[in-house]
Every structure is written in structure tokens, then in C-alpha cells.
Amino acid sequence: MAEKILEVEDLKINFRTYNGKVQAIRDISFDLYKGETLAIVGESGSGKSVTTRxxxxxxxxxxxxxxxSIxxxxxxxxxxxxxxxxxxxGAEIAMIFQDPMTSLDPTMKIGQQIAEPLIKHKKMSKKEAWGKALEMMKLVGIPNAEAHINDYPHQFSGGMRQRIVIAIAMINRPEVLIADEPTTALDVTIQAQILDLMKKVQKEINSSIIFITHDLGVVAGMADRVAVMYAGQIIEIGTVDEVFNFPQHPYTxxxxxxxxTTETERGELEAIPGxxxxxxxxPVGDPFAARNKYALAIDEEQKPPFFQLSPTHFAATWLLDERAPEVVPPLEVQKRWARYxxxxxxxxRKQAVAVDATAVLGTEDNN
Incomplete structure (x- = not known):
């Protein structure tokens, strides 16, 4: 069994506002294993960034x-x-933020910014830290690093700035790397390069990654496991194969x-209403009920428990209860189920068993 690095259990976070308390995170539990990539996906406002911050x-x-507990x-x-x-x-847990221009100090040379975590946490001399910074610049693919180590952030393109941010986050070889939508502002070609780079550096330093995104296409090639968030809750979690090809929650x-996908025909895509x-x-019951055309009467009254479909796959939906009627999911989902x-x-799915929400902790990763 893989070594467990991080455990989040029954976490609830509120924000105090003039209108009252916003219940941003509502009783979520998950774990993270050594060397794995856990993707957290969901719409804006679902609680992804609050959880990782x-x-x-x-x-x-x-x-x-x-x-x-964390x-x-x-x-x-x-x-x-x-x-x-x-x-x-910066030493044990590091973060790659969404916009490199707001992450980097425009008045500092990038060599100094990459070296700073080593000077602060490792107490390295400036000369040694700058030498390590140069090595990291080469590792993240910045061309002619020796000539650019004294440059400032504005002298780099968006893709290169994101490489610099990755270098800063990884310079101390952290155990956990949190990537908060690190490719959102980049074009598709640069996005692919950055994702390949993250996988390469992860393998190099054997770190664990929590990857936040709303782009499921990115998740497919990046993650080992996926947690789907909605309205401050995790509503489905499993391996990439399980969540993509045997999804059970109507929101997923x-x-x-x-x-x-490559098989999508013209005019087939559907947006989630509401x-x-x-x-x-x-809401008292299932938070997705108001937007869910498959909703049952109980969804308005009672929050669904997690139903376990495999040692690694859990979904919080009453549709998996043995008393629920059979429903026909969208055609695209039916195709995925058939292949899986x-x-x-x-x-x-008829063998799913209701379990306590914290049962998602302690599941063994399939890496």
C-alpha cells in the first residue's frame, strides 16, 4: 500500500460576511498518497481552491x-x-498559482526568486542557492538559462513565467505540490508542455500533486485519482478510469x-442547466437536486450518503440506493459504461453499498 502523505477528514470551513456565514466547505474527507496526482474538479465556486488553500x-x-482535521x-x-x-x-507543501504575473515579484530577478526558498528553508549561501536555481531552470525547460537567470519576469512569455513559478514551487523538493489551475491562462500547445513538465519534475522529485481544474480534458492525462466537488462537498471520488468511464453521480x-471527445458528433454537447x-x-438534501433531471423525492429531504462501488470508487447519490428506480443516463455516459x-x-452499480463519508479515507491507491 502506498504511503499516506495527507489526510483531510470531516473538514468544514465558513466565511463570515455581512449577510451571514457562507458554508464554503461542508464536511469533506479525502487522502493523498506518496507520488500520486489527485485532481479536484468542479465548477467555479465549488470549493476547490478554498480546500487547497x-x-x-x-x-x-x-x-x-x-x-x-488536516x-x-x-x-x-x-x-x-x-x-x-x-x-x-515552500519546504514541505508548495503551491503553483493560477496567474504567474501575480505570483512573481516584478522587481526581483527570477534567479533570486527561485533561490529564495533555499536560502530561507535550507539556510544555503546565496552562491549555492543560485547554483541550484540555475539547475532548476534547466530542469523546467528554460532555454539558455545562464543568460536569463538575471532577467525580470516581464522579460518572459506567459509559458516561461509559469515554468519559473513551477521552479520556485519545486526547488525545495516538497512532499506535496498544489497546482491551482496552472494552465488556465495558457494556449493549448503551451498547456500541454506545462503538464508534461509537471509530470517530469514530479517523477524527478517523487512529490504528490493536488491538481485543481475545471478542465476534465486536462485531468484525463494528468491524474491518478479524481475528486468531483459541488457546492462545497465531494460528491464522487475514484480512479481516473472509474470516474471517467463508470461515473455514477448525475453532476459527473x-x-x-x-x-x-473525438467521438462527439455535431450538436451533441449539453450544458448543465441552472x-x-x-x-x-x-439545501437540506442533495445540493445538486435543483439542477438534476434525475432527482428523486428524497433528494429534496435528505443528504445522500456515500455509496461504495469498489475499494477506490465512491459516489454520493440516492440513485445508487437499492430502492431507487432505474434511470437511463446520457448517451455519452452509456457508451463509457459499456466500454468500462x-x-x-x-x-x-447495483452492488453499491452505503458507507460513512469518512470511508473515502484509507482507500488504497491503484498506482
Whole structure:
């Protein structure tokens, strides 16, 4: 079994506002294993970034952790002082932010910015740290690194700036790397290069990655496991193969059905109707019920438990209850199911078993 690096259990985070408490994260649990990539996907506002910022203690001043636990290598993070968190940030847990121009200091040479974490955390001399910075620049694919180590951020293209941000995040060989939509502002060609680079550097330093995105196409080639978030909750989690090819939650169906593939015919894509719920007053039952054409009466009254389909696959939907009627998912999802079940004859959604939400912790990764 792979070594467990991170455990998030029963986490709930609120934001205090003039209108009341926004329940941004509502009782989520997941784990992260050594060397794996866990993708967290969902619409804007689903809680992806808030979840990962809580891992680094970077929440806004009006945020409060209502309850829950975040353990890094068995050590509780919640409640640590700012000084204690600063020792973790950049050394053990690092983050690649979405926009490199807001992440980089425009007044500092990039060599200095890459070397700074080594000087702060490793107490290296400036000369040694700059030497390591040069090595990292070459590793992340910055051409003619010796000539550009004294350049400033504005002298680089968007793709090169993102490489610099990756170099800064990885210079201390962190155990956990959080990538917050790192390719959103890049064109498709540069996006592919950055994703290949992240996989290469991950293999080089054997780090674990939490990859935040709303782009399922990126997830398919990047992640080992996928957690689907909606309205501050994880509503489905499993391996990439399970979530992409044997999805069970109607929200996951909607995400996949709105994503073009090489087999998609003209006019087949469908958007998910409606908007996410107001988290000042979250729904009592399934938060997706109001947008879900497959919703049952109980979805309006009671939150669904997680149903376990395999040792690694869980989905929170009443459609998996043995008392639920049979529903016909979108055609694209039916095709995915057929391919998956042909390769995995043992897969049977009728055998799903209701489990406690925290059961997603402790599942063994299939890497």
C-alpha cells in the first residue's frame, strides 16, 4: 500500500460576511498518497481552491475552520501558528498559482526568486542557492538559462513565467505540490508542455500533486485519482478510469456530457442547466437536486450518503440506493459504461453499498 502523505477528514470551513456565514466547505474527507496526482474538479465556486488553500493556512481573514482535521504525515496542521506554517510552506507543501504575473515579484530577478526558498528553508549561501536555481531552470525547460537567470519576469512569455513559478514551487523538493489551475491562462500547445513538465519534475522529485481544474480534458492525462466537488462537498471520488468511464453521480454525468471527445458528433454537447446553490443557506438534501433531471423525492429531504462501488470508487447519490428506480443516463455516459464494463465484468452499480463519508479515507491507491 502506498504511503499516506495527507489526510483531510470531516473538514468544514465558513466565511463570515455581512449577510451571514457562507458554508464554503461542508464536511469533506479525502487522502493523498506518496507520488500520486489527485485532481479536484468542479465548477467555479465549488470549493476547490478554498480546500487547497486551507492545507497551507492561506485562508482569508474572514474564514473560520468550523471543525475537521488536516494531517500532514500524521501531524495536525489546523491550529498551527503562522511561524509554524511558514516552515511548512515552500519546504514541505508548495503551491503553483493560477496567474504567474501575480505570483512573481516584478522587481526581483527570477534567479533570486527561485533561490529564495533555499536560502530561507535550507539556510544555503546565496552562491549555492543560485547554483541550484540555475539547475532548476534547466530542469523546467528554460532555454539558455545562464543568460536569463538575471532577467525580470516581464522579460518572459506567459509559458516561461509559469515554468519559473513551477521552479520556485519545486526547488525545495516538497512532499506535496498544489497546482491551482496552472494552465488556465495558457494556449493549448503551451498547456500541454506545462503538464508534461509537471509530470517530469514530479517523477524527478517523487512529490504528490493536488491538481485543481475545471478542465476534465486536462485531468484525463494528468491524474491518478479524481475528486468531483459541488457546492462545497465531494460528491464522487475514484480512479481516473472509474470516474471517467463508470461515473455514477448525475453532476459527473453532466460534466462529462459537456466535454467534447473525438467521438462527439455535431450538436451533441449539453450544458448543465441552472446555477449552484446559495451557500448562505445550503439545501437540506442533495445540493445538486435543483439542477438534476434525475432527482428523486428524497433528494429534496435528505443528504445522500456515500455509496461504495469498489475499494477506490465512491459516489454520493440516492440513485445508487437499492430502492431507487432505474434511470437511463446520457448517451455519452452509456457508451463509457459499456466500454468500462466490457473491460471490468465485475463492475456492477447495483452492488453499491452505503458507507460513512469518512470511508473515502484509507482507500488504497491503484498506482
Amino acid at each position: 486551507s492545507l497551507m493556512g492561506l485562508l482569508a481573514k474572514n474564514a473560520e475552520v468550523d471543525h475537521g 494531517k500532514f504525515r500524521g501531524d495536525e496542521i489546523i491550529g498551527k501558528s503562522e511561524d509554524q506554517m511558514q516552515k511548512l510552506r 454525468w453532466g460534466l462529462l456530457n459537456s466535454m467534447p 446555477t449552484p446553490p446559495d451557500l448562505l443557506e445550503p 464494463q466490457a473491460a471490468h465484468p465485475e463492475a456492477d
